Amino acid sequence: MKYSIILPFLATTVIAAPIVEERQATCSVPTSFPKTANSKLPNPFKFFDGRAVTSLADWECRQQEVQAALEAQELGTFPKTATVTASGTSTLSITASDNGKSIQFSVSIRKPSGSGPFPAIIAYGAASIPVPNGVATITFNNDQIGEQQGGNSRGRGRFFDLYGSGHSAGATTAWAWGVDRIMDALEKVDTGIDPKRVGVTGCSRNGKGAMVAAALVKRIALGLPQESGSGGAACWRISDSEKAAGKNIQTPGQIIGENVWFSKNFDSFARQATTLATDHHQLAGLVAPRGLLVIENEIDWLGPVSTTACMKAARLIYKAVGAADNMGLTGSGNHNHCQFPGNQQTELTAFINKFLLNQSANTANIEKGPSADVNRYIDWSAPTLS
Ligand code: MCU
16 A cells, blocks of 8 residues: 555654655655634644644644645745755765756754764854764854845855746745755765764744744755744744733744845735745644754743744644653743753753663653633644644
8 A cells, every 4th residue: 555655664763765655655745825814823733724633644644734834835945956066074064066057055964973974963153052972063054145134135056046036935945955965965974973863953043044944945954043032933923912012022933134044925815924824833744753852931022922832833743643741841930042051951862862872761741831821722633644
């Protein structure tokens, strides 16, 4: 039977890319998406045409239409056709070509001593989580791929040199494309890194980027978005309702004026987020069943209630597909932005041990944060899919 190859993937933490593609071949994915106002977080278990998601096979197809809607309404198109050549081990030099054009960029790889292959964490800018011994750090200059210098930087950076300044991708999508090319390079060149054990992290604006990369790049084994707030772990709808309740919180309407993290396509939704076909519980849900630890802070601007309730909704998606322990949410009290506090270390260590170091670790029921009732924001319940 067609889907018999799917089921074993839930028992593992990494889905091999060719298997993902084979599964995707059977889904019919719409090209237009509902814009009916809905103040609740959209139901992850109902197709846009109203059919219920009743099996894992359905859910795989649902994931694809959710991604298509996110690309159409907020992220912009995520290109999948680039080809890569690469060389080097500590400086990995990558040439990516598409449509007869090429661009070049490099990442630096700092490896542990001893013999590999080693797992690695791709860090946007520089890691602001402690990367343990035994795990390499791949430093990625994401700003070079897609600039984030305010509204006027739209369409600038190497991604846009390749695809044109008018390409629909927001910066977070351009960066995810860069991560996808790093993965191509790691698969082609023997750098001493095991491409099956690669995580991605970034903080704040780069945390939004790490969340988007974990969602779009299916070869990433572990997402570690840190203090991403609105545009990352927060749900647009909840951020708006928190703002309406008087909080000093970043909203979609504000974000589109501040920077180019999202597609131009998002502009027409940003002041009516209730009309989006999806929300960010589903962006996080795209990472499932792969590893995801969402690291947050209780700074008002990040929207602690929004990130907590939104990621609790995402955890319902993980639970539905039998992967509840593969996603955690660790909030902590208010502390300096992007200064990783000691009270999140246990959760971080557990996720890195399990998903990157292949060790057994307890990642069950990690849901730390301020009180936030997810049931206020949803009008669906999660099925148990098999
Ligand atoms: C949380 O990330 C952003 C935030 O979205 C912006 O509004 C603010 O200007 O910068 C934050 C950030 O990236 O801080 C380093």
